[in-house]
Amino acid sequence: HLADQALVHQGKLERLRGVRVGVDAVFWLRSIQALKDPFADALGGIPPGIFGFVDKELEQFRRYDITPLFVFQGVAPGPQHSMFVSRMDQQMELAWTYLAKGQKSEAQKCFAVSTSRINGDFVYFIFHHLRHKGYECLQAPYFAGAQLAHFAEQGVVSTVFGPPGLLLYGVPSVVIHVNFSQLTFDWVDLDSVxxxxxxxRDQFVDACMLAGTEYCLTYPYLNLGHFQPAAPGRFNFDAAVYIIKQAPLINWMQTFPTEDMKNDHVDGYCICKVLVQNSPVLHLQDHVIRPLGAGGPGCPPPQVP
Incomplete structure (x- = not known):
């Protein structure tokens, strides 16, 4: 959607020369096309030649004098809603069914959808491989994005490379794609958004929550045509923005037809808001794990919604 709104900017790779970049390690791994083997899980989970592919990417960083600081996900909570898990299970079951029938092309498509190809074992191997190679690596206490936001705020890194969702943490700009072959990179800017x-920014966070995440359900009335018309089959984020500009999030929580439905949504929104505003991170000043945005000892605790 950001690309549709002309909010994805492109820059020359030379601008990143000599820059220390905080890297969301899993996002980076998923961006390496050679690692995207849809049959990896079926064959045992780890694509062959992974270290060679990763080393080629690392060589590109060295060639352009980009210093990466890799941040890995910590003990983050899993998805709160089973729809994200059951959909993957259904695709995996369908993939094996196609394969048993000899329909390899259909099986490949389902395998590709059903697995992230970047599982826990894979990440563990890469973490230690990078450390062995002498790269700076850190496993965040919770979310990698929150830790990267703290590093950016403290000036530990000049910019961050990760998903656009990092903007929710208040990161001013995020590199979302690096194309070494074309010597360019794509980035998004919070102020432009x-x-x-x-x-x-608070309204932006609330609009994203209304749109739905792994931790909160999509606002049920979001895609009604009278808010903002959308093309058939396309998700309408503009409607979420329109809704949140009319009234605060708390007002919309009063509109559910049943109390159970209201509680399901409100609980999810509260969890999501806390995860964005107050995820635990390693604070560099005193090497203590505290919520993102919390000050040092003696400072008042952050406001929790």
């Missing part, structure tokens, strides 16, 4: 929709 807020100006485009004429909203505050």
């Amino acid at each position: 807020l100006q485009k929709w004429q909203i505050t």
Whole structure:
């Protein structure tokens, strides 16, 4: 959607020369096309030649004098809603069914959808491989994104490379793609996003929650045509922005037809808001794990919604 709104900018790779970049390690691994083997899980889970492919990417960083600081996910909570898990299970079951029938092309498509190909074992191997190679690596206490936001705020890194969702943590700009062959990189800018929709950062966070995440359900009335028309089959994020500009999130929580439905949504929104605002991170000043945005000893605790 950011690309549709002309909010993805492109820059020359030379601008990153000599820059220390905080890297969401799993996001980076998923961006390496050679690692995307849809049959990896079926064959045992780890694509062959992984270290060779990773080393080629690392060589590109060295060639352009980019210093990566790799941040790995910590003990983050899993998805709160079973739909994210059951959908993957259904695709995996369908993939094996196609394979048993000899329909390899259909099986490949289902395997590709059903697995992230970057599982826990894979990440463990890569973490230790990078450390063995002498790269800076850190496993965050919780979310890699929150830790990267703290590093950016403290000036430990000049920019971050990861998913656009890092903007939710208040990171000013995020590199979302690096194309070494074309010597370019794509990035998104928080101020541009807020100006485009004429909203505050808090409203941006609330709009994203209304749109739905792994931790909160999509607002059920979001895709009604009278909010903002959308093309058939396309998700309408503009509707979420429109809704949140009309009234605060708490107001919309009063509109559910049943108390159970209201509780399901409110609980998810509260969890998501806390995870964005107050995820535990390793604070560099005193090497203590505290919520993101919390000050040092003696400072008042962060406001939790």
